[in-house]
Amino acid sequence: MSVLIVTSLGDIVIDLYSDKCPLTCKNFLKLCKIKYYNGCLFHTVQKDFTAQTGDPTGTGVGGDSIYKFLYGEQARFFGDEIHLDLKHSKTGTVAMASGGENLNASQFYFTLRDDLDYLDGKHTVFGEIAEGLETLTRINEAYVDAKNRPYKNIRIKHTYILEDPFDDPSQLAEMIPDASPEGKPKEEVKDDVRLEDDWVPMDEELGVQELEEVIREKAAHSSAVVLESIGDIPEAEVKPPDNVLFVCKLNPVTEDEDLHTIFSRFGTVISADVIRDFKTGDSLCYAFIEFEDKEACEQAYFKMDNALIDDRRIHVDFSQSVSKLWSQFRQKDSQKAKGNGCFKCGSTDHIAKDCVGGNQASKFIVKDQNRQHGGGEGYDMVFEGDGEREKSHDKEKKIPSRHGYGEGKRQDRYHERDTEDKAATRNNGSRRQQREDVRDRDRERERER
Known part of the structure; x- marks a missing residue:
């Protein structure tokens, strides 16, 4: 038994x-x-x-x-x-x-x-x-x-x-079942999260080198997430180009043309840019070399590291910069924004600047003349409520009264309002002049003392 x-x-x-x-x-x-x-x-x-x-x-x-x-x-x-x-x-x-x-x-x-x-x-x-x-x-x-x-x-x-x-x-x-059941019982209650019985720790499943590689990848991904959150890179999953080299420890006298000529023997060089100070224009002693293909880039990496250029031993490595990729992500974002349609009328076949009308008037307007910068082309600041005021003003000017009486009364009100504004301006000017006179008298008394 x-x-x-x-x-x-x-x-x-x-x-x-x-x-x-x-x-x-x-x-x-x-x-x-x-x-x-x-x-x-x-x-x-x-x-x-x-x-x-x-x-x-x-x-x-x-x-x-x-x-x-x-x-x-x-x-x-x-x-x-x-x-x-x-x-x-x-x-x-x-x-x-x-x-x-x-x-x-x-x-x-x-x-x-x-x-x-x-x-x-x-x-x-x-x-x-x-x-x-x-x-x-x-x-x-x-x-x-x-x-x-x-x-x-x-x-x-x-x-x-x-x-x-x-x-x-x-x-x-x-x-008695036909076959021995496997897995969890149907009646099992899932109340807590547990490691399943077939889970194997990573250090038991992988070798030493494979485990170190996985740990490095996870650490790199964590760093990329942090850089994305602070805005240093466009996305955590973005990868630097594999056809660009980073060259440092350059002599300040080394020019773009010199690097282009030297690295061209490994393949077609698209660009060779020495990074310079934006104020003085002096070389910062490092540069980026972009090749047409990956094979030429790898060959230059193995051959040019620790090479002598202008009496300096340079260091060559693969570039980790993704600055040139920002434009691509901006274009994607703009395309996504275009796909959202018009926020004025809700239509999806055009965007707001091409809208010729809508069911609901927007409460925001874009002014054509930028008076803050002397007029001309461009856009002024956007103000809430200006659209309603200008529309109501246009209606008052364009829609005449049937008997002419309303139009005359409205013009009188505009005339009275302009008169009051001018009077207020004159009063403000006289008060300002009085304050300046008082200050001048005080200064003269101080000199006499």
Whole structure:
């Protein structure tokens, strides 16, 4: 009477006490036969105490006995089979995890050390581990959280009955699946994020050089994300061109033409630019060389590093600059903006500056003459509300009164308003003159003192 349990950490063979605990052993064997335990988690692992499993929900509060499937809901639990000579005396003891007296279902546990006398007389001991104590040791060493649940899932993969002394009930044949199920049970509750049982650490999966390369790539990507967030590069995924060289430690007297001539022997040079100070025009002693193809660039990289140019040993490397790529991304952005259509009327077949009309008037206008810079071509500042004021002003000037009386009254109001503005200007000028006179008198008094 034994069962082979295949877990994600190794195999375990259990010998059952079928003579002393027939009800419990029959329940365990038939549940294994219908593959009830396949995919069940070791949901509770208490180091040097117990490792508990057998709940398809993975919560520790689920599970049904085989008698429920055979006889109905009222037979979900079955009674204890506690014997005083069956104790938790050694590592690998197998016992039922019950919800109370005579409340056994499907959950069971393994003891992880000797002499757990505290559990004697409280739980039904129905077997012991015959093979696979090393697997039990690996389960005991699992990292767990505050609720004693492993951070990396430990699952029962398969169960195989090696010997079964009990006859199968007639209803059991319908419950046996055609193939052993794999993966997670359908009833499993997803409450916390865990590492799955087939997860392998990267340092165990890759070699030393491959691992270092992956780490470098991740570090470079993290740096690129930071540069994108502060605006140094257009996108984190952007890559520098592979046909441009960076040359430094140049002599200040080295010119663009000199570098073009020297590097042209490796292939066609599109540009050779010595970077200069924007104020003084002096060389900053480094340059960028752009080739027509990648092969010429690589050849120049291997041949010209540490070469002597104008009595200076130069250093050559592949360029990491993406400054020339900014224009490409700006063009993409502008094309995207063009695809958004007109914000005035909502149409998608033209943009706002080409709009000839719309259902709703915009509250923003663009003035044709830039008076701040002396008029002429260009655009002035955009002001909210100016559009309504100018439209209303135009209506008042263009729409005449039917009898002429309204037009005359409106012109009178404009005349009175201009008169008041001129009077206010004269008053402001006289007050300003008075203040200047007072200041002059104060200065003369100070001189006399």
